[in-house]
Amino acid sequence: AADIKVIDRCNLTILSEPGHEDLAEFLAAEQVAVSASLPCYSRDNVDIQRGDGVFERSIAGLRKLNALGYGQPGSNLELNLVYNPQGPSLPPPQQALENDYKAHLKEDFGIVFNHLHTITNQPIARFGSTLVSRGQFEGYMQLLRDNFSADNLAGVMCRGTVSVDWRGYLYDCDFNQMLDLPMPVLASDRPHLRELLEQPLNQHPIATRDHCFACTAGQGSSCGGTLN
Numbered sequence: 001a002a003d004i005k006v007i008d009r010c011n012l013t014i015l016s017e018p019g020h021e022d023l024a025e026f027l028a029a030e031q032v033a034v035s036a037s038l039p040c041y042s043r044d045n046v047d048i049q050r051g052d053g054v055f056e057r058s059i060a061g062l063r064k065l066n067a068l069g070y071g072q073p074g075s076n077l078e079l080n081l082v083y084n085p086q087g088p089s090l091p092p093p094q095q096a097l098e099n100d101y102k103a104h105l106k107e108d109f110g111i112v113f114n115h116l117h118t119i120t121n122q123p124i125a126r127f128g129s130t131l132v133s134r135g136q137f138e139g140y141m142q143l144l145r146d147n148f149s150a151d152n153l154a155g156v157m158c159r160g161t162v163s164v165d166w167r168g169y170l171y172d173c174d175f176n177q178m179l180d181l182p183m184p185v186l187a188s189d190r191p192h193l194r195e196l197l198e199q200p201l202n203q204h205p206i207a208t209r210d211h212c213f214a215c216t217a218g219q220g221s222s223c224g225g226t227l228n
């Protein structure tokens, strides 16, 4: 399994939670790539969206990762940040935003990272509920459908990545994991990681629903950011 890349979708504040102080060291020792959400490089915007003190703890988490080699030039410890739009819109161009993040985080906090990934919000879970409560759900779905691009189909992450929950159960992506939509494969209602070793996944079906339009809209969206 040495050629399998493992990515941890990391909440930066967990790195300073009591009982999890050694998590960053563990991830570094296991050569796990870290992908962490940071909705803005400004304290005020992050704290308004995520709660008081979240920005400070996120910066502390990033400093800890940098000190272990994450995101540093020449290091093989990958550190990527994730940006989602806050409202019912498609993300802005990824490269320009990455340049802004890199400049601000380096200048203000001495923090470095590899790439910023802009990800289109999925109309599910908390974001989906917010859209429904504001009467914006249908409009957002229409925006996603109107911006469908077939060029993105070859790159959607479910074609080359599996998502594994903490119990070892398998999903086509972390969005399907949030929806508790298991990978439709392995002749099992609940395919598990242990079954994967005996079963190649080539050509297996993928559980798609309307939320998949978020991956195919505009410049495309995946755990690696835009697709084109």
Ligand code: SF4
Pocket: 156, 157, 158, 159, 172, 173, 174, 175, 176, 206, 207, 208, 209, 211, 212, 215
């Ligand atoms: S949301 Fe749909 S298209 Fe996107 S990665 Fe998951 S299964 Fe694939």
